[in-house]
Amino acid sequence: MALSVQVHSQRQVTVLACKGIIVFGEESESLRALVKEQLRQHNSGIQGPSLVLDLSLVQYVDSGGLGALVGLLTSVRAAGGNLKLATLNERVSRVFKTTHLHKVFEIYATTAEAVNSFRAGSAAPGAAVQP
């Protein structure tokens, strides 16, 4: 199964709803291209983009996919924005915990909570609600 991404805005936060698998190769490349496009659009602004990856329909993330997500997080934060994760299934959540990346990303139980967290101010990594 490939990866498809639907992009929409909620309260000035861009939500990327992913469906499929995030793995090394074409799948993670397509996600990287979409986030780069978001960075390009915010290039002229003072603040970087506020992004939420809705992973509710992501069945699986491999180590290459994790690497791609970390790369995106680094790029977005370097541009003055933030990228938060929402609605991880049990399998994907386990991957983040075993690699300790749940302490690096802000992870929320629902997309709405992730979107609202931008209004409330950014929490420290690892302080977010774990699914």
Added chain:
Amino acid sequence: MSSAPASEASNEASNRVLVVEDEPATRTLLQKILTPAGFAVEEACDGMEGMERLTRHKFDVVLLDVWMPRMNGLEVLTELHRRGSSQRVILMTADHKPETLLHAVREQASQYISKPFSGEELLGTIRKVLDCPVQPAIEVLSAKPDWVQLLVPCQREVVDRIQSFLMGLDADLPLQIRESLGQAFHELLLNAIEWGGKFDPNLKVHIACLRTRRMILYRIADPGSGFRFDSLKHAAISNPEEGSLEHLKVREEKGMRPGGFGIMMTRFLVDELLYNERQNEVIFVKYLD
């Protein structure tokens, strides 16, 4: 704004699919899934008719049932292999017997999809097969259900392909065990192909899967010169503390893609993980009781 999978954007109208299936209801269902997705579909009601069509026409992919009258799907695969055909074939079956799956691997089936499946699963599998420019040849050294040995080329495409068959062999196991085995196998085979084989299709990775009543053991041997854990500064297992991303700085300096989580992930997924002295061979074990 939305982004569809890259392969979906290609012109699927030009892709011809042959459905070889004896159940009329299943053929109708497959037509309903494939035609709206832009595929040109032809049908054959058994293996014999399927072979006749394959002799006369070219198809981009064949969806092949296993158990059919006159000529079954495994016989079709054998005949295609005997003719030296490079026809891409997806085997559709509810038969998870190791003998069936291993016969399919030996006769170079492209992928295996377990019945029942969703339209989405089917289309995803077809796209994966169509996106693969050249089907990597898999050499079956042993096809005993409790002792499978394969020799596979160092190509990225081989990972999903061989994973679909080997995980089919474990269809009787609980989902969580199958997921852990599948993920560990995916990570370690990808490591072997990428780091040991440098994605060189002329080099081979040796895979063995042994199953006993109490455990499953996988051995993956790559053609590389091995590595040392103390030189793996680019891997997450070398990070000094939990949650640190030190290894990513090393990867960036070396011009490597972000990643390096594979071994760390695998350690949590299996019960035993052992490397040989040169560390170009790895064994992992999952206990079943």
